[in-house]
Amino acid sequence: MVHEQPRSQCIPSQCVPRHSTPSRSLRLTTFLLFVFLANTASAQTSAHDWARTAQSKVVKVYGAGGMKGLEAYQSGFLVSPEGHIATAWSYVLDVEPIVLLDDGRRFEAEIIHFEPSLEIAVLKIDASALPYFELPKIREVQWGDPVLAISNLFNIATGDEAASIMQGRVASIASLDARSGTLKTPYRGEVLVLDLVANNPGAAGGAVVSADGKLAGMLGKELRDSATGVWLNYALPADVFRKTIGDIIAGRATSSAAAKEPQLPRDRSHNLQTLGLVLVPDVLETTPAFVDRVVTGSPAEEQNLRPDDLILLVSGQRTENQRLLKKRLRSIDRRDDVTVTIQRDNDILTVVLKP
CATH class of the missing domain: 2.30.42.10 (PDZ domain)
Known part of the structure; x- marks a missing residue:
């Protein structure tokens, strides 16, 4: 008995051999996948680059531990190429502090001035041509925006090791004035409330940066609500202290x-x-x-x-x-x-x- 082969159901001009070249749609899909992967890798590389650039502008600050032997270290960040450093005012600055740059260089720093209502200070080291954050005129982040908190929390980084990075978002923008009497801080104004545990020992004075690497704020000191005992993770918005730091650097606010x-x-x-x-x-x-x-x-x-x-x-x-x-x-x-x-x-x- 002779078995007939099933006849092809396609028009000869439209039949595609089993080993033919990929279809146009498959080639397009492959090309788009390649572009997506290339762009993703490029985006990851770009994010890594600006995060590393932001790290290079954060410094380690070492000073006194106060009269009660508290932690003698905190963080800061460069705000001018001539070595001006913004940091949080604390017992660490009871004496003229030592500053370690990202590349491991060590400097004796001078306390230029500080503003008690904001609890910030400006230090000066004898250096030049340094990477630094520009102080923004407008707020760089809003509620829900992703941010990085860069600091030397727990004194993890030493020498030329880069400062630690924590990733999170702005949980809200709230006013401490609304909770006056429960938070022990002289600052009364808006803060960036963060959804990451950023306000650890040593983190005060660290930089909070936006998704494109711009300065968004300064990490505050450890702050606990005296009514509830809850710790607040927050940062002072950069647009709030921009003028104060500018005045200090320009010599319009001095201690002499x-x-x-x-x-x-x-x-x-x-x-x-x-x-x-x-x-x-x-x-x-x-x-x-x-x-x-x-x-x-x-x-x-x-x-x-x-x-x-x-x-x-x-x-x-x-x-x-x-x-x-x-x-x-x-x-x-x-x-x-x-x-x-x-x-x-x-x-x-x-x-x-x-x-």
């Missing part, structure tokens, strides 16, 4: 005014005794103005100043050491009130001492 002010006669000016303050022994030219004892019945006791409080500002002028504090008091009439900004542990407080 006290040395230039006219000195009043000793019987007409304030001094430590009129305020009821006894400081720790002044053994060095740079001894910080730590309170050792408060005199009973004095203006200092009335305003609840305590031992271990560090006097930061007098009438808005920074007092880097005890000698500058005494000069500053010599320029204030004994009949006038004295506004003093102090640091107590991790809090910044402003009190008015009435004669």
Whole structure:
């Protein structure tokens, strides 16, 4: 018996041999897949490049640990090619700090000035041609935007090791003023609330950057709600501190005014005794103005100043050491009130001492 082969159901001109070249649709699909993979790889490479560039602008800051032996390290980031560094004001800056750059170079830094209402400080190192973040005029991120938090949290990075990176999003943009009295911070304004655990020891002063590598904010210090005990992971928006840092860099906000002010006669000016303050022994030219004892019945006791409080500002002028504090008091009439900004542990407080 002869079996007939099944006849082809296609028109000869449309029949495709089993081993023919791929169809046009298959070739198009393959090409689009190749383009997608190439673009994905390119995007990953680009994201890695700008993230690494942002890391190179973040520095490690080492200083004092305060009177109670707290962590002696935090983070900062470069805001000018001439070595200006923005960081958080904290007990780490009780003394002139040491700064380590991303490439491992080590510098002694000078504290140029700080703004207590924002809890930020500007340092200066003797270097040039450094990578730096430009301070944005407008807010770079909004609610839901992806961000990277770059800092030396837990002092993980040492030497020329790059700062640590955490990835997350802006969970919300909220005002700390709405929770006044429950959060111990002098700042009253909007913050970027982050959905990552970014505010760890050492992270304060670190940079928060947007998805395209632009500066979005500065990581704040560890902050806990006194009512609930919940820790807040937040950053100060860059557009909030842009003008302050610009003024400090430009010299429009300096701490040298006290040395230039006219000195009043000793019987007409304030001094430590009129305020009821006894400081720790002044053994060095740079001894910080730590309170050792408060005199009973004095203006200092009335305003609840305590031992271990560090006097930061007098009438808005920074007092880097005890000698500058005494000069500053010599320029204030004994009949006038004295506004003093102090640091107590991790809090910044402003009190008015009435004669």
